[in-house]
Amino acid sequence: xxLMEHQNLGRKAAREKGIRNILALxxxxxxxxxxxxxxxxxFTSGLDLVKxxxxxxxxxxxxxxxxxxxxxxxxxSTASEEEQIRHLxxxxxxxxxxxxxxxxxxxxxxxxxxxxxxSAGITIPIIPGxxxxxxxxxxMRLTKLxxxxxxxxxxxxxxxxxxxxxxxxxxxxxxTVTIIRKLQQNGVQxxxxxxxxxxxxxxxxxETLGWIGHRAEQHNMLISESPNQSITIGSLPPEMVITASDxxxxxxxxxxxxxxxxxxxxxxxxxxxLLSTTTWDEFPNGRFGDAKSPAFGVSDLWDxxxxxxxxxxxAFWGRPTKVxxxxxxxxxxxxxxxxxTPWSDSPLLSESIPIAPHLSKLNAKxxxxxxxxxxxxxxxxxxxxxxWGPRGGYVFQKAFVEFFCTKEDVMRIESKLIVTKxxxxxxxxxxxxxxxxxxxxxxxxxxxxxxxxxxxEISSPTIIERDSFLAWKDEAFxxxxxxxx
Numbered sequence: 096x097x098l099m100e101h102q103n104l105g106r107k108a109a110r111e112k113g114i115r116n117i118l119a120l121x122x123x124x125x126x127x128x129x130x131x132x133x134x135x136x137x138f139t140s141g142l143d144l145v146k147x148x149x150x151x152x153x154x155x156x157x158x159x160x161x162x163x164x165x166x167x168x169x170x171x172s173t174a175s176e177e178e179q180i181r182h183l184x185x186x187x188x189x190x191x192x193x194x195x196x197x198x199x200x201x202x203x204x205x206x207x208x209x210x211x212x213x214s215a216g217i218t219i220p221i222i223p224g225x226x227x228x229x230x231x232x233x234x235m236r237l238t239k240l241x242x243x244x245x246x247x248x249x250x251x252x253x254x255x256x257x258x259x260x261x262x263x264x265x266x267x268x269x270x271t272v273t274i275i276r277k278l279q280q281n282g283v284q285x286x287x288x289x290x291x292x293x294x295x296x297x298x299x300x301x302e303t304l305g306w307i308g309h310r311a312e313q314h315n316m317l318i319s320e321s322p323n324q325s326i327t328i329g330s331l332p333p334e335m336v337i338t339a340s341d342x343x344x345x346x347x348x349x350x351x352x353x354x355x356x357x358x359x360x361x362x363x364x365x366x367x368x369l370l371s372t373t374t375w376d377e378f379p380n381g382r383f384g385d386a387k388s389p390a391f392g393v394s395d396l397w398d399x400x401x402x403x404x405x406x407x408x409x410a411f412w413g414r415p416t417k418v419x420x421x422x423x424x425x426x427x428x429x430x431x432x433x434x435x436t437p438w439s440d441s442p443l444l445s446e447s448i449p450i451a452p453h454l455s456k457l458n459a460k461x462x463x464x465x466x467x468x469x470x471x472x473x474x475x476x477x478x479x480x481x482x483w484g485p486r487g488g489y490v491f492q493k494a495f496v497e498f499f500c501t502k503e504d505v506m507r508i509e510s511k512l513i514v515t516k517x518x519x520x521x522x523x524x525x526x527x528x529x530x531x532x533x534x535x536x537x538x539x540x541x542x543x544x545x546x547x548x549x550x551x552e553i554s555s556p557t558i559i560e561r562d563s564f565l566a567w568k569d570e571a572f573x574x575x576x577x578x579x580x
Contacts, residue, residue, distance in 0.1 A: 119144040149190035162191040166208040170242035198226040202277040226289035227296035228267030231257040261485030425458040438465035467496040488548030523564040
């Protein structure tokens with residue numbers, strides 16, 4: 096519950112739905128704003144929300160209220176650590192029942208902060224927020240966003256393996272287990288895991304700690320050309336081989352009964368691609384993904400729009416008065432003369448440099464490109480420019496480009512594809528009026544990035560389909576407004 100939902104109606108509705116636990120947070124500033132501005136002067140912080148929830152006997156004893164704490168300090172606060180702990184104590188005195196902390200990676204620093212909080216008279220449970228490292232990029236972005244202190248040793252470790260996604264995930268599990276064990280040795284009993292719907296690393300942490308049992312590892316199986324399964328392929332054991340008829344029967348059964356791979360004896364053929372959720376989220380890559388995945392959209396992680404105020408946006412990118420002004424910004428960005436655009440918060444990625452001349456031609460036409468990638472055929476998975484996933488694999492890309500253009504240009508492109516009867520080009524197009532067109536079916540999807548890794552199924556972390564495209568469309572057009580245009 097945030098301050099914008101503080102009315103009596105919110106408390107009553109929560110009680111009617113049987114909700115007993117509330118994490119009382121102030122909330123974040125709206126997209127594009129530097130500061131949080133209260134909509135009601137009575138509610139200026141999470142402390143006011145705790146007081147409000149606990150202000151009447153009807154709710155005081157019914158709700159269990161949690162509050163947030165920041166072991167590394169609140170990013171918006173200039174107060175000292177002592178002052179921030181006093182503010183936390185005020186929330187406890189107002190009736191808070193438990194505390195959940197912001198993520199951290201320095202166990203010693205947390206324990207020192209916890210000791211100071213307890214010395215200040217805070218006796219309610221303090222539950223540390225734990226977030227395993229998922230990818231190098233998300234780790235660097237989140238720690239910057241949250242103002243998290245990162246030990247130099249950890250920075251050295253992760254920088255050395257930043258081009259190997261699997262090693263980064265493995266390090267994330269190792270670091271998390273080490274932190275938890277140290278906290279346990281110092282009396283910490285409970286932990287709050289931040290998964291962002293990427294649960295596999297958390298599961299490995301729990302398995303390593305012995306808190307849950309290990310799942311049997313699922314292996315792919317080779318299809319034998321012989322109808323007799325007793326005939327093995329090379330030196331493979333029988334359980335690694337399946338006949339073509341059995342594989343087809345199993346796949347058909349799974350599709351018909353909507354059985355997820357690995358869920359029972361009927362799945363003895365191994366994991367199926369269509370319904371497999373086991374590899375959905377291993378290596379999020381780019382803004383597009385399978386919209387059916389519970390981690391859909393997670394690669395942007397707490398997106399805050401432009402990330403700058405409208406005033407700063409105008410200072411960075413100007414206030415265009417004609418189409419040529421916008422075209423100039425995009426062309427300068429491609430030439431390295433502008434470090435960002437409203438749709439790209441960092442310089443042009445190295446993978447786009449080989450196609451920069453083509454992008455420049457598109458932008459010169461007034462087709463403003465916001466994302467692109469070149470075609471890649473079997474680049475090593477540890478390639479510094481194109482690689483992702485574990486070592487020893489190969490990654491592939493289809494060329495694609497996202498751009499703004501006029502409706503008339505879209506119609507010309509569509510006509511050209513119809514005339515040429517091209518089956519090699521697929522497209523999605525939409526505008527702010529929610530007009531939408533495509534040459535794909537509503538259920539169709541296009542994997543534009545995929546990888547092949549030893550002992551694993553093909554992984555397709557970048558999938559463009561209707562739902563993900565329309566979600567990004569709303570965000571992309573919203574940036575125009577946030578820019579102040």
